[in-house]
Amino acid sequence: MRDIVKTFGGVTALGGVSLDLLPGEVLCVAGENGSGKSTLIKIISGAERPDSGEIVVDGTTFTSMDTTDAIKSGIQVIYQDFSLFPNLTVAENIMFTTAVGARRKLYNARATRPAAEQIVSDLGLALDLDATVETLSVADKQLTAICRALVQDARVIIMDEPTTALTHSEVARLFAIVEGQRARGVAFIFVSHKLDEVLAISDRVTVLRSGAHVVTRPAAELDLRSITEHMTGLQVDDSRQVSELAPDAPAVLEVEGLTLPGAFHDVSFTLRRGEILGLTGLLGSGRTEIAESLFGVHPYESGSVIVDGTPTALRSIDDAVAAGIGYVPEDRLTQGLFLEHSIADNMIASSADRLRTPWRTLDRSAIRTTIDTLFTRLRVKAPNVDAPVRSLSGGNAQRVVLAKWLARQPKVLILNGPTVGVDVGSKSEILDILRDQAADGMGVMVISDDVPELVSSCHRVLVVRHGRIVDVLEGDDVEVDSIRKKVAA
Structure with a gap:
């Protein structure tokens, strides 16, 4: 060349x-x-x-x-x-x-x-x-x-x-x-x-x-x-950066005995306000199926889910969204974005029903404020919010998927491979965004096989094997060698 x-x-x-x-x-x-x-x-x-x-x-x-x-x-x-x-x-x-x-x-x-x-x-x-x-x-x-x-x-x-x-x-x-x-x-x-x-x-x-x-x-x-x-052109800090959780931080998501035959069995865990919880395991371990079940894509057959103190039956995506759960999928191109539409349209795709006047018409002023705020806050690199999402790089497309859910202000945000195909600079910035959301009281759940990413951002890490949670790592145990040994065991 x-x-x-x-x-x-x-x-x-x-x-x-x-x-x-x-x-x-x-x-x-x-x-x-x-x-x-x-x-x-x-x-x-x-x-x-x-x-x-x-x-x-x-x-x-x-x-x-x-x-x-x-x-x-x-x-x-x-x-x-x-x-x-x-x-x-x-x-x-x-x-x-x-x-x-x-x-x-x-x-x-x-x-x-x-x-x-x-x-x-x-x-x-x-x-x-x-x-x-x-x-x-x-x-x-x-x-x-x-x-x-x-x-x-x-x-x-x-x-x-x-x-x-x-x-x-x-x-x-x-x-x-x-x-x-x-x-x-x-x-x-x-x-x-x-x-x-x-x-x-x-x-x-x-x-x-x-x-x-x-x-x-x-x-x-x-x-x-x-x-x-x-x-x-910068020195990127990839060290462990996890905030201190209050001992009495309330649970925002409680999962008990969740089972979907052929996918996962007897899954139980608690996610607290302000916590970033990691979920990892080999491909095929059931980690994605657990996430998609909590978002109503593949409803569980038994077990219970409590969101912010309220028992919730998650039988559909609409149920999950109404309960305050957002989901950033593994394949953002086919599952997370409307590629031919603008950045602006994608950003409000999940929250247009919340941005209405008392007369139920769309509140143009609120919509514009929401879009401009997220575009600036997430530092999306594009000429303007009218640019089509298809024109964006992987890291910027991922920011738009994030913006779509942040516009809705969910109580729980589940992210499946949030930085897959994203460069180190954008990865650091995306993890900082998740830390900020957790600091504001959101419960964040990250599904990933990027072990350094989990160590850098998660308070605790759950290891999934054959559809079951087999290990819970927290404190000093959240480190690269420990997680890799548990996953490979």
Whole structure:
């Protein structure tokens, strides 16, 4: 990539960025949301055309490429949002780009299925090739996207946040596949906000900030703190920052004996006002099902829930919202946002019924005040509140989901993976927002497998295994090694 420039509506996304990639190398491209990483990837893959600059593949120069050029040049991308067809099967999704690259007009399952079966077998995965993608978990969607990239004889594989929904064992398996491909001369561009993974897999690290190249250095010469400082220009404090809870702090959520056969059993815990409570476990442990049941998505069959002293039957999402429970879902793009609508529309999507005049008409003044206050308070980086949510980076999109619920002022806010796909600077700011909400008396529940994040922000951490809460860590026990040992036990 030579001096790549790209602007959107007068905003410079890339201001003359250059990088090189060698056969068999893993190059990490790091940077905050909005730094230009995703734009650079889209240009390499042919999804966007640069305003100026060149792409050179084995001595062949392109001023721009389309997606077919990229595929024919051996470039494959695993996008952060997967870019899968929800109505097609796993096998069809895996083989789709192969068919596009070969310019086939019809899909032949008999001819292509063996290749899909082979890559799934090579990765040691238990994917149902006949399942439609829309029925898959986030983790299985991620694995399908990885299979699609690896099934072809790729020469360059770009991975944009490929491990966000994978367990530690699945990440280790993926890295083993990467090592095998590297031995064949395949080069990788690895984009991740999980900086420990960056250092574990990369040969070199390139850091972007605000569309400009900051530094490229061997990974062995960097550590977590130095990468963070290059990304943000600041020193980010990731130490444990937990407020002191009053001994008599009242319960805002009491869960007793909650059971949903096949998902979780006999789940009991208490969340107090001002507390941030962590919930963790391996993917498939039941942690997400517990959260979704409390939000009425999949109602529990037995047990009891008390919200702020009032017994509550949570049989639907409407019941949960009426009781004062908000939920930030795991997949913000398909479950948490109206992508084609503006930031403003999304911010008041759950609270319009509360922003009315005594005559039940919408209170335009109250709506505008709410939107402007949240836009400023959450520091959403966008030209204005009328910008479509689809145009936002991952970190800013997550802030809008948060704003949607903060506008409603819930008593309990449940967040499933609140900083997945979010850069270190935005992660720190989002955790500070949660701390502020807890300090104002809200009960906050965080579902996450980001152990340092849990340690940094949570008063207590519950460990879920096979649908049951098996450990409760508090005080000095809330530390990285203790949590990881309990989760892996």
